[in-house]
Amino acid sequence: MKKIPLVFALLSMLASTAINAQEKDVCKADCAADKKECRRDADDKAQFATSPFANSDSKPKVLGPDMSTSLENQHALNDEKQKIRGDEYHACDVSYMQCSNACQRDSLKQKSDANQ
Numbered sequence: 088m089k090k091i092p093l094v095f096a097l098l099s100m101l102a103s104t105a106i107n108a109q110e111k112d113v114c115k116a117d118c119a120a121d122k123k124e125c126r127r128d129a130d131d132k133a134q135f136a137t138s139p140f141a142n143s144d145s146k147p148k149v150l151g152p153d154m155s156t157s158l159e160n161q162h163a164l165n166d167e168k169q170k171i172r173g174d175e176y177h178a179c180d181v182s183y184m185q186c187s188n189a190c191q192r193d194s195l196k197q198k199s200d201a202n203q
Contacts, residue, residue: 114190122183129175137168 114193115187118183118186118190121186122179125179125182126176129172129179132175133168133172136171137164
């Protein structure tokens with residue numbers, strides 16, 4: 088008769104471990120989805136920030152005889168766009184790492200709680 092409670096205890100521990108693994112996978116999947124959305128927003132932000140139509144004060148430059156100035160402006164805009172995108176991507180990566188670490192901590196906490 089003592090074998091039956093032992094079997095139930097073992098089964099509950101196995102089920103608990105499987106559920107924790109699934110929760111961890113779901114948590115990390117949520118982190119990855121948030122990172123993807125963050126990077127999409129970063130691309131939009133960089134595109135908008137360097138758009139000639141972003142500010143009502145600025146008007147698009149018309150190409151004239153001095154095209155070197157326009158090319159320099161275009162290079163400056165591309166550099167600015169890359170800087171903005173890089174800064175935003177870095178923020179997305181930091182947020183992802185924090186989320187991922189939180190998933191790991193929760194998983195470890197649940198394992199230690201289950202063992203006690």
